[in-house]
Amino acid sequence: MKEPASIFLLNAGIDDGQFKDLASRIQARQIKLTVIQSLAPINALRRGDNPVWLLVAASSRDRAAFQREIAALTQLPASVFCIMISGEIPATDYKALLQSGRADWVQLDTAPQDLELILHTRRDHFSTPAGKGPTVISLVPSAGGVGNATIAAELAINLISRGKTKNHRICIIDLDFQTSHICDHFDLEPRLKIDEIAHEPERLDSQLLDLFASRHTSGVDIFAVPRNRSQLASIDLNVLDALLELIAQKYDLILIDHPVGWSSWTAHVLQASQDILVTGINTIPGLRQIANVLEALHATQASASRIGIILNRTEMTFLGKPVQRDHVDAVFSNERVFYVRNSPMAVESINIGQPMSLRSKSQKTVKDIAKVADFCLTQKGDAKS
Incomplete structure (x- = not known):
């Protein structure tokens, strides 16, 4: 499976042990990613308009904080596609992510396999020329x-x-x-x-x-x-x-x-x-x-x-x-x-x-x-x- 140019993983609220385990499970699926501590690398890439996948591991326990994360992520430019990774979330929050057209959500427990499918089906979001593919x-x-x-x-x-x-x-x-x-x-x-x-x-x-x-x-x-x-x-x-x-x-x-x-x-x-x-x-x-x-x-x-x-x-x-x-x-x-x-x-x-x-x-x-x-x-x- 072809992967986008850049895939970043950001910890936005889960404990360090969970985050390290998540990163390890994703990499075990042959998904190459870079762990980041802030959005600074994303902002740097934005100027070159390079395609970016941003994986955000967040806690869904504090719904107000989670909704703020959604609001912030959906404001990023079109060259960035965000995937929230967390526990179960309300349908309204999931709908808000999807309606942005540039974000999705996967459950923490099954994140690696779910990410594989999204990375494949959403790869046209960035650079597939019109008229190519079936x-x-x-x-x-x-x-x-x-x-x-x-x-x-x-x-x-x-x-x-x-x-x-x-x-x-x-x-x-x-x-x-x-x-x-x-x-x-x-x-x-x-x-x-x-x-x-x-x-x-x-x-x-x-x-x-x-x-x-x-x-x-x-x-x-x-x-x-x-x-x-x-x-x-x-x-x-x-x-x-x-x-x-x-x-x-x-x-x-x-x-x-x-x-x-x-x-x-x-x-x-x-x-x-x-x-x-x-x-x-x-x-x-x-x-x-x-x-x-x-x-x-x-x-x-x-x-x-x-x-x-x-x-x-x-x-x-x-x-x-x-x-x-x-x-x-x-x-x-x-x-x-x-x-x-x-x-x-x-x-x-x-x-x-x-x-x-x-x-x-x-x-x-x-x-x-x-x-x-x-x-x-x-x-x-x-x-x-």
């Missing part, structure tokens, strides 16, 4: 059964069938490590054996990654684990980091099929996404669930990405207008909303393992998906050219 599209379900995997499958086929992205390497990653079913949509067997790298992520290389890919004749690759309810619902941040980093090196466009439940790494994956598509159903409870997800996205600073809402299985009027359109417009007046109409072909396509976008491009539901693809491809730096 396009990452996260599909986030607002509830179970809203068709998140169906949308992911149809969107992938739509994208790989287009002239602009026809020669791109496109994959879907299913982050549901217990009940994954994305491969069912392609009539494929899942091949990602996460247990093989769970304790030794350094084993993962290009050859092993190729073995983990389920390859569809359309050209779309899928990374998904076989269904196993005894499998851990989440995995270590270090393992996920290694997996995503290697996939990012091999693919131009990555669609991430998120599970309903959020894990410790969810916010970091969302922050690394150029587009976030929230899927749901056009009912009153469904719209409330979507609103809850949007609120959570804003709290994680994932709102820096472009966000769209997909209302799946929407009923249409005789004239082709979505039912409850006026109510949806009132609830999500500032959001980009896509309506994917209900179609009997959707169920049939799942049953035979062949996406609708391969069977009938003229089908109205497929055209609805095409509008979502247009949205993704018109974003700046959307894919490699």
Whole structure:
């Protein structure tokens, strides 16, 4: 993993023994850092506008003092990204850090592994040129059964069938490590054996990654684990980091099929996404669930990405207008909303393992998906050219 030019660790309130132990655990992860006693080295580097990571070990027991630290750190220039390290903090304090766009927080006990993922997913904060690296599209379900995997499958086929992205390497990653079913949509067997790298992520290389890919004749690759309810619902941040980093090196466009439940790494994956598509159903409870997800996205600073809402299985009027359109417009007046109409072909396509976008491009539901693809491809730096 490439690290920023400068990583500094500052003690802002924990005892010396804890601080030395923290520094040792971070360095054991091959993260090179410099321990500092004040912000003077940061101020010196500021004049050269060099990128700086500032890790601040603080005590969360005195909330007033902790909030003063937050206020001070979020005033630093854009070339500095701060990561607070402490015990548990209130959600409001975490939100204040994230809303600055230049700060994050990790828990003291798990700081080294959490830092690794943040250093990776946030490295574009400084110097990655526009247009470099893959396009990452996260599909986030607002509830179970809203068709998140169906949308992911149809969107992938739509994208790989287009002239602009026809020669791109496109994959879907299913982050549901217990009940994954994305491969069912392609009539494929899942091949990602996460247990093989769970304790030794350094084993993962290009050859092993190729073995983990389920390859569809359309050209779309899928990374998904076989269904196993005894499998851990989440995995270590270090393992996920290694997996995503290697996939990012091999693919131009990555669609991430998120599970309903959020894990410790969810916010970091969302922050690394150029587009976030929230899927749901056009009912009153469904719209409330979507609103809850949007609120959570804003709290994680994932709102820096472009966000769209997909209302799946929407009923249409005789004239082709979505039912409850006026109510949806009132609830999500500032959001980009896509309506994917209900179609009997959707169920049939799942049953035979062949996406609708391969069977009938003229089908109205497929055209609805095409509008979502247009949205993704018109974003700046959307894919490699």
